[in-house]
Amino acid sequence: MQRDVIAPLVIAALVALAPFAGQTDYFIHILVQILLWGFIYTAWSLMGRFGLVSLGHGAFMGIGAYVTVLLWNFFELTPWIGMPIAVAAAVALAAIVGWPCVRLRIVGHYFALVTLALTAVVALSIVGLRDITGGSLGLTPNREAAGTSIYAFQFASKTVFLYVALVLWLIGLFVWRAVDRGMGRYALQAISSDEDASASVGINVGVEKIRIILLSAGLTALGGAVFGQYQMYINPETVSGIGVSLQIVFAVVAGGMFVQLGPTVGAAFTLILAETLRILIGNEYHAADTTIYGLMLVLFIIFMPKGILGAVFAGLERAKAKAA
Amino acid sequence: MLKLEGVSAGYGDFQALFGASLDVQAGEAVAVIGPNGAGKTTLLRVISGIIPLREGHLSMEGRPLDRVPAHRIIETGIAHVPENRRLFPRLTVEENLKIGAYLPAARSRFAERLDFVYSLFPRMKERRNQLAGTMSGGEQQMCAIGRALMSGPKLLLMDEPSAGLAPVIVQQVFDLVRRIRSEGYTVLIVEQNIQQVLKVVDRAYLLEVGRIKLSGKSADLLASDEIRRAYIGL
Numbered sequence: 236m237q238r239d240v241i242a243p244l245v246i247a248a249l250v251a252l253a254p255f256a257g258q259t260d261y262f263i264h265i266l267v268q269i270l271l272w273g274f275i276y277t278a279w280s281l282m283g284r285f286g287l288v289s290l291g292h293g294a295f296m297g298i299g300a301y302v303t304v305l306l307w308n309f310f311e312l313t314p315w316i317g318m319p320i321a322v323a324a325a326v327a328l329a330a331i332v333g334w335p336c337v338r339l340r341i342v343g344h345y346f347a348l349v350t351l352a353l354t355a356v357v358a359l360s361i362v363g364l365r366d367i368t369g370g371s372l373g374l375t376p377n378r379e380a381a382g383t384s385i386y387a388f389q390f391a392s393k394t395v396f397l398y399v400a401l402v403l404w405l406i407g408l409f410v411w412r413a414v415d416r417g418m419g420r421y422a423l424q425a426i427s428s429d430e431d432a433s434a435s436v437g438i439n440v441g442v443e444k445i446r447i448i449l450l451s452a453g454l455t456a457l458g459g460a461v462f463g464q465y466q467m468y469i470n471p472e473t474v475s476g477i478g479v480s481l482q483i484v485f486a487v488v489a490g491g492m493f494v495q496l497g498p499t500v501g502a503a504f505t506l507i508l509a510e511t512l513r514i515l516i517g518n519e520y521h522a523a524d525t526t527i528y529g530l531m532l533v534l535f536i537i538f539m540p541k542g543i544l545g546a547v548f549a550g551l552e553r554a555k556a557k558a559a
Numbered sequence: 560m561l562k563l564e565g566v567s568a569g570y571g572d573f574q575a576l577f578g579a580s581l582d583v584q585a586g587e588a589v590a591v592i593g594p595n596g597a598g599k600t601t602l603l604r605v606i607s608g609i610i611p612l613r614e615g616h617l618s619m620e621g622r623p624l625d626r627v628p629a630h631r632i633i634e635t636g637i638a639h640v641p642e643n644r645r646l647f648p649r650l651t652v653e654e655n656l657k658i659g660a661y662l663p664a665a666r667s668r669f670a671e672r673l674d675f676v677y678s679l680f681p682r683m684k685e686r687r688n689q690l691a692g693t694m695s696g697g698e699q700q701m702c703a704i705g706r707a708l709m710s711g712p713k714l715l716l717m718d719e720p721s722a723g724l725a726p727v728i729v730q731q732v733f734d735l736v737r738r739i740r741s742e743g744y745t746v747l748i749v750e751q752n753i754q755q756v757l758k759v760v761d762r763a764y765l766l767e768v769g770r771i772k773l774s775g776k777s778a779d780l781l782a783s784d785e786i787r788r789a790y791i792g793l
């Protein structure tokens with residue numbers, strides 16, 4: 236078996252054992268966060284690593300979370316159906332915005348700006364429709380009395396969510412692997428460096444691009460939906476909005492978006508960083524963490540452009556080359 | 560094999576080609592010569608479907624290509640070696656060749672074609688794990704030609720393969736074109752290096768400001784006063 240199968244499975248096995256090692260709820264909570272965000276960052280990087288830098292993923296995550304909760308609260312539609320609908324909605328929106336970008340060859344900075352606008356529109360809509368969405372105060376899924384209900388996708392125990400998150404995270408990594416193994420990776424790499432030359436060798440540039448965009452948006456929405464169910468509370472700032480879009484970019488740049496586990500490392504790094512900062516400087520200086528993130532982002536881009544894991548692998552390669 | 564009738568094309572308001580007609584027979588090597596900005600690259604891009612044809616007709620082996628999108632051109636047997644090579648610089652030589660065999664039909668014959676390209680360009684075999692963007696201009700040109708050959712084309716379009724190369728390398732590139740001809744490929748080549756290219760091809764067309772001005776056998780063109788005066792500087 237190959238590294239891109241073994242590494243995820245070994246990590247998953249260790250994580251799965253965590254509850255049996257008598258870990259605290261806080262520890263499990265951090266693990267769930269790392270896995271859920273790791274999944275979302277992986278979903279983003281599916282397209283991001285091919286030069287499709289999206290600032291629109293806050294929108295997809297928000298749609299995943301909000302559509303699921305709204306369907307539940309207003310129609311008592313189980314998230315088992317609500318989540319697929321939410322994913323479909325995000326995919327449809329990605330198609331509406333993505334297809335013109337692909338056709339008109341909106342790439343690079345312009346693509347980032349168009350997707351940024353998408354995030355802004357979705358976040359503003361959530362706030363604007365406050366009668367339904369609760370606006371900036373946020374929204375809580377109607378609780379099942381029992382606390383735990385499979386039908387409602389509500390689980391009182393964090394451990395259950397740990398396994399849900401783990402499965403989701405593994406799905407993300409295996410989708411990544413599937414893209415890597417197929418001709419899709421070559422096609423997308425070729426497209427990211429030269430669309431005309433790619434078309435000339437027979438790559439259907441538009442179809443390849445829109446496919447990865449829809450896949451990435453759909454998985455991100457799924458991550459958002461599960462995240463909402465886990466937190467049992469969503470608001471425009473935590474699951475949608477420009478802040479989320481930027482958080483995604485920061486995390487994947489930090490972890491390394493070009494290697495399979497890079498986005499997960501980014502999730503672990505940013506969560507641990509955030510927790511540390513929270514403990515060190517408390518909640519008083521509200522903007523301090525944002526400032527530190529901004530500064531670190533710049534430092535990463537300059538000094539570690541492949542991210543933490545990318546740099547580690549590059550270092551290992553060099554060491555191997557030296558030894559040989 | 561390839562036939563263009565009254566083809567016009569351009570960019571936005573700017574028209575770069577005015578009713579160009581030409582044809583290439585199977586087994587031939589044909590050149591389109593002309594100064595910088597004449598529209599040679601535009602001509603090849605229209606054939607490849609990269610820019611749309613505005614007027615006229617275009618066909619390959621009788622099949623009309625007027626509305627065929629760029630990514631379906633290669634199925635018709637036309638492979639394009641673009642101006643400035645345009646390799647995928649962050650991929651290795653072998654990955655570039657692999658992408659050249661992107662079509663399912665070509666993928667199934669990948670190993671065999673790879674052997675063929677490596678036998679044609681042993682240098683590429685040595686460099687197969689090197690990033691394409693880090694090779695010299697001449698090597699990149701080989702890789703670009705190799706990438707085009709991986710699809711198993713009938714007709715090879717080459718856009719100024721000698722541009723930007725040192726004189727010694729230019730010689731090698733024209734030798735390569737000869738090799739490819741002798742392997743049975745039909746070639747349509749665009750060049751500014753008129754004296755050299757006319758020694759390699761059977762026929763040529765002279766393109767000036769988007770219009771075909773002259774055409775004929777290479778030997779006749781080489782001997783013609785007009786070409787000699789204007790382009791060879793004798």
Ligand SMILES: Nc1ncnc2c1ncn2[C@@H]1O[C@H](COP(=O)(O)OP(=O)(O)O)[C@@H](O)[C@H]1O
Pocket residue numbers: 570573575593594595596597598599600601602
């Ligand atoms: N992408 C483009 N946009 C606008 N004009 C272009 C573009 N590419 C080429 N042109 C113009 O079209 C004309 C023909 O260009 P080209 O086909 O590249 O000529 P050649 O290959 O013979 O040097 C030139 O005047 C050039 O400036």
Ligand SMILES: [Mg+2]
Pocket residue numbers: 599600601642719
């Ligand atoms: Mg040109």
